[in-house]
Amino acid sequence: MSVATPPIDATLPRRTAPARSRPWYLDVWVQMVRRKPLGTAGGVIVLVMLAAAVGAEWISPYGFAQTSLRERFIAMNGSHWLGTDQLGRDLLTRLIYGARISLYVGFGAVLLGSLLATAIGILSAYFGGRVDMLVQRGVDAWMAFPPLLLLMSIMSLVGPSVWNITVVLGVAFGIQNSRVVRGVALGIKENTYIESARAMGSSHTAIAVRHILPNTLPTIIVVATTGLSTVILTEASLSFLGLGVPPPYPTWGGMLSLAGLDHMYQAPWLAIWPAVALSLAVFGFNMLGDGLRDLLDPRLKGG
Amino acid sequence: MHRRLALALFLPLVLALATQAAEAQTPKRGGVLRIAEREAPGLDPHLTISFLSHSYVSLTYSQLVRFPNGPEQKHPADFSILPDLAEKWTVSKDGKVYTFALRKGVRFHNKPPVNGREVTAEDVKYSLERFAAKSGFNTRFEPVGAIEAVDRHTVRITLKEPYAPFLNHLANPSFCVILPREAEEKFKDFNHPDAVIGTGPFVMKSYEKGVKVVFERNPDYFMKGLPYLDGVVIEITPDAAARVAVLRAGKADLPHIWGWVSPEEGKALQKTNPEMVVTPHQVIGQGFIYMRTDQPPFNDVRVRRAVSLAIDRKAWNEALLFGEGCVDSGPVPCALKEWKLDAAKIDPARAKYLTGYDPAEAKKLLAEAGQAKGFTTPIFHWPGYVVPWRSYYELAAENLGKIGITAELKPEEYGKYISTTALGKYEKMAMGPSTPFTEVDDFLYGRFYPELPTNQSRVADAELSKMLLAQRREMDPKKRKQIVDDIQRYLADKAYYVYVPQWPQYVAHPPAVKGFLHHDGYGLGMRLVYTWFDR
């Protein structure tokens, strides 16, 4: 079915609509449910996972380290809906707790990274000149490394733990995405109202916080939600290499790459369920991010 | 008359059957064996202690003496000493002077710069001195005083004191291979593939890094008629799953340098490829929980006994090892039959601290030791060891939890683990497998004598140390066995180390591969000498 008319962007906000004084960060969700079914689906998935992560203790049927050597490798039965692993631990329970840790690491890293990316990006763009050149050379140097090397070296250095992984992934994420933020901030900087603010005597901090930051926020949000999936997958890769979260704490990546691959012949479900959970999480966050970006971008252009 | 007729009819039948049986057993010459394995980190046998490196080059080098292989061996842990480059040898009455008579006319491989010249006593002297100077294993030569080339075919080694393990160490392909000096002079060391020139059954023909290593039969090998194989190719395959996959797909004949697959893979192979030959072997491996016995709380033997009684070895064995593992695995491993004193033969009141399971008594012991409320301990380990170990750590933590000891698992990166924890530099408790050794001395003296890096539990027991030195110096094997038995009885209730079940190693290969017998020594070359293809 080909489109006979110019592809009018149906997501441009209609200025003729009656002004409903809803702030943009609430309005987005209303628009999401109304116009972006995939984004809504993504949002629902994310909510369910967050709920599971937070309420793990209440909804899990067992403890995540509770072994039962007589019940190893059960595929699926009444008392173990998703089966058991090589030590007889309930898979559903471990998936639920896995949500908590994977999301903890994911959110933590992305939060840290977003803060870092914003700080670096805005700093670099706003001050320009020497500062920009110096900072960008540092960013360039970092980005010239194969990411696996950096992560592996640093993780080997500091040792695997939930906190260390979160910080390392966060810093990596932050540095990489500082470029994007910098790009947006540069664009904003060119605007004349910034110059007039300077002329009126506003301090650098005030300008940065009051004018540049709010306009970069939508970009950051979108980058963050899509970045979340990358972080979760990277944590999975690190666990695959043995540099992830230490046992017995379950993470989806660890479950997939260690128990899953070790017992692939005997118990393929040990790999399948964590992979499904991983895929769903990545899918959910990306759809959510897409929806947000579709809705927020024109606002950026229009604003 | 009838008897003669019967014989006339019977005899040809018997003869025909006998010949057929004999034919089925006669090894055929020919064929190239393909092995899927990771790349060796280097080729110089003295500059690295990686078993991969040693196995690779064991195809190309010989030693003074060696272990039996193939039809020569009585069982996989048969560490008798057979002649290799040395035809015969004598040991002086005081056990300090060894004189070796070399075979005559043995030649190095025909590759420059050695070009197939004869091996002499000077080569032996050079090689053993290089070992003593450069190898990470050179502590095994500590008692060696002087090595002399008495004449072209006689080598005399003088020791500082009698040293029972000496011949075993000389026979171990990890250490004492005989190398040609010219190769080192040309290539600076023996890492370059062109420098790999020896007297072994195979010649290294080419080495495509990251792809494959090609060996060909040595036409001048001094064991006549051997090897049967035309050649061997090591197909470098870094990933474990891929190695088993190529075995299944018929693209490799061995999925590992020694044909090993894990117990689970072995069982799976038996189901998916019933024609594949999969044989379990008890190996001289050993693994344990080790503790700082020089500090509280583990300096108290009652606490250590409690730890040992908390470990449900039988359940681990049945659940994780299909019941095929060996529960009584220390201090001498099950497979070292010549030296092992079974726990069943030790006074049960003491043996229970070696293999028993009794959480109730464990709790009582803790209370007696003043730890009624339990305590917390880390368990340092490297999480990358093969599969049963990954489960072992978590099970150990759980078992200890049941008697009130809160164990926190502390995984460490490999470099850190083997350079600190595995050398005894850790706090409180750690856990892991140990290097398999071929000499019982390493499991006893190495493990329990004070100040040695392999004494991971920091044991310092004066009475024990006396016994350890005694067995080391006792040249009469029967008397030595008595001392070793006494040591095992002594150690039974001390729980310096808490041993965990040792699993059998499965060797897998297609049915056409014959004569490939597992041996617990590290070499591969001599195993392949007797290997042949039936097709």
Place this chain on the structure above:
Amino acid sequence: MRQYILRRLALAVPTLFLVSVIVFGLMRLMPGDVATRMVEGHGYAKTLDALRRDLGLDRPVHVQYVEWIGNIVLHGDFGRSYWTRQPILEEFVRRFPVTLELALLTILVSVVIGVVVGILSAVRQDSVSDYVGRILAILALSIPYFGLAVVVVVVPSIYFKWTPVWTYVAFTADPLQNLKIMLVPALVFGVTRAGPIMRIMRSALLDVLRQEYIRTAWSKGLSERTIVLRHALKNAMIPVISLIGLQMPLYIGGSVIIESIFRLPGVGLFFFEALGKLDYPVVQSVNLIIAAMVVGLNLAIDLSYAFLDPRIRYR
């Protein structure tokens, strides 16, 4: 233009310098030391000291650094591996074509899939094809490629007694066999990388299609196909190309697992194994070479922008 190139090249030098310092430092900070690793705890102090002296590790750190960099800059000598004692540059040159070929084929696969699906998705925005396309793209990128690779190698071996793992043959030796060997790993890696490309393509194309000059083309009555393919695509490709450029290190580093599973003797595996063995010279030198390539590549990409969008100004 020329000034821009010269300035960018000049800026590459401090970047590479920084890279060399970082990688040198990181290696020295890693726990354990290579001498102990070589003897795996069996050696005593004497052996370890001798080994360290042999490897030149007993000298002060800054001397080692200067020697390493000096050798590279003055003699083009990238040093020798601590373990195999063989020259690194030789090994690198032998292995690099493998990784490069894998990277190129992977990019080809991911671009073809990503661009096609991205265009369809953008042009049919919010239609069923869009949804299907986006769902597929996300699914593709959420499957861990290492899991997929293992499954692809193991499952056929169980059910069909066949596996896609082969002995590597160089392209120059036998191009047909070489491509057969590279096909499966490139597909596995490429499919999972197609996701981000598809999404960038879609969003970039959507952006471009809203631009003024596109509306002008519409009003002129040009067909949809001409507009999309001839006018919009050129500009929409810019972010896609920059994404590929940004992700180049990923192809070099991320190829490790693929190279390991499919037996490809590439740089990724060389690097990863050296890292595990604390083979300082290999890690340092390989990293530096790759970083130099990445910097060069990014420069080339920046220059290509001029080609694709004459509106870009250089300051």
